[in-house]
Every structure is written in C-alpha cells, then in structure tokens.
Amino acid sequence: MRFTIGDFDSLISKDKIKIRKVDDKLKSLIKEISKGLDYFYGVYKYKNRYSGFFSKTRDRKIFFNLQINSEDLSLEFQVESKPLILKFIKNVKIETIKNLKEIGDCEIVVWDNGKKVIKLYPEYLDDLTIKFLINKIKTTKNPIIKIRKIYSRENQVLRSDKLADSILKDIKQMEDFYSKMF
Numbered sequence: 001m002r003f004t005i006g007d008f009d010s011l012i013s014k015d016k017i018k019i020r021k022v023d024d025k026l027k028s029l030i031k032e033i034s035k036g037l038d039y040f041y042g043v044y045k046y047k048n049r050y051s052g053f054f055s056k057t058r059d060r061k062i063f064f065n066l067q068i069n070s071e072d073l074s075l076e077f078q079v080e081s082k083p084l085i086l087k088f089i090k091n092v093k094i095e096t097i098k099n100l101k102e103i104g105d106c107e108i109v110v111w112d113n114g115k116k117v118i119k120l121y122p123e124y125l126d127d128l129t130i131k132f133l134i135n136k137i138k139t140t141k142n143p144i145i146k147i148r149k150i151y152s153r154e155n156q157v158l159r160s161d162k163l164a165d166s167i168l169k170d171i172k173q174m175e176d177f178y179s180k181m182f
Helices: 005-010 016-034 082-091 094-103 127-138 163-174
Strands: 040-046 049-055 062-068 072-079 106-112 115-120 143-152
Touching (some): 072 163, 094 163
Antiparallel strands (some): 049 062, 072 143
C-alpha cells in the first residue's frame, strides 16, 4: 500500500471521490497490517475521517490507532482511561519512552474532551516532566494519552511497498507498553 503527496493533499479538498480513495487505501493498509498481529482490529469513522485500530482487548481502552491527515500518517499507542493512564505513566520507565526516538519522529500528547492539553517529546522526558504530566492528567476530566509515531507526508516509506512492514515493526517495538498496563 502506497500513499502519494496527492493523497495527503486530497484530504483538505472537497473532492469526495479522492478522499474516498485515500480512505480505501487506509482500510487496505489496516487489513494488511492486521495479518501480522494477533489483535482485534477494525476501522471506524471519527470526524468524517476513517481511522483504524489494533487492540489486544475488545474494550479498546488501550489500543494502537492508525490515522491519516493532510500532514502525516500516525501510529498511536492510545490509552483512554484516567486510572489506566496513571498506572501506565507510573509503571513505564522513562528510558523506555526516551528510546522511542530510535523508531523516528514521536510525541506524547494528552487530550481532554477533544482539546490538546499537553504535547511532549519523549527524548526530553525526565522525572520532573513525568510529575508534571501526572499532575496534569489528574486535573483533566476525560484524558486520553497518545504516544504517536509520525510518518510525515514526505517520508519515503509512505510511497513504498514496505509501509505495512514498517508500521508492523513499530507496533512490535511499542508493544512493551501493553505490559505496563497489566
């Protein structure tokens, strides 16, 4: 599965046919990736865009999310429960998160009721930043944390037949996060 710069550009257009083609490519990519995982998977629509998910559990409070917009394709390790988020942050080692820089452009984002609350870069985390993150999450009503691996629209892997393999490899590297939840 390949994405072109034109695919990304079409996502900000009003051309429903071009947008549908990108949606179809994303659905195919999700199906292809799922063959390499022993996870539940699916496609859902969020704000008129399709996204995909891969989850070890049916409740989808902890899962990998795959989405595309006009700027990038992103793979996100996502947790949608305040108690689980706090447990994750307390259990994961800072070095584990810092090592995400080895898989490329990554960020940690916390959302609350559809608004971005915090955006951090893994390589700059320290104990003080973790304490700040925990306190911020405690004060939000409905936090969602996402650890995002970003494939910029200029990334050559997006235009190669190796995209599904690359995403699958990144999921495998991020799977360790699941163990911090149980």
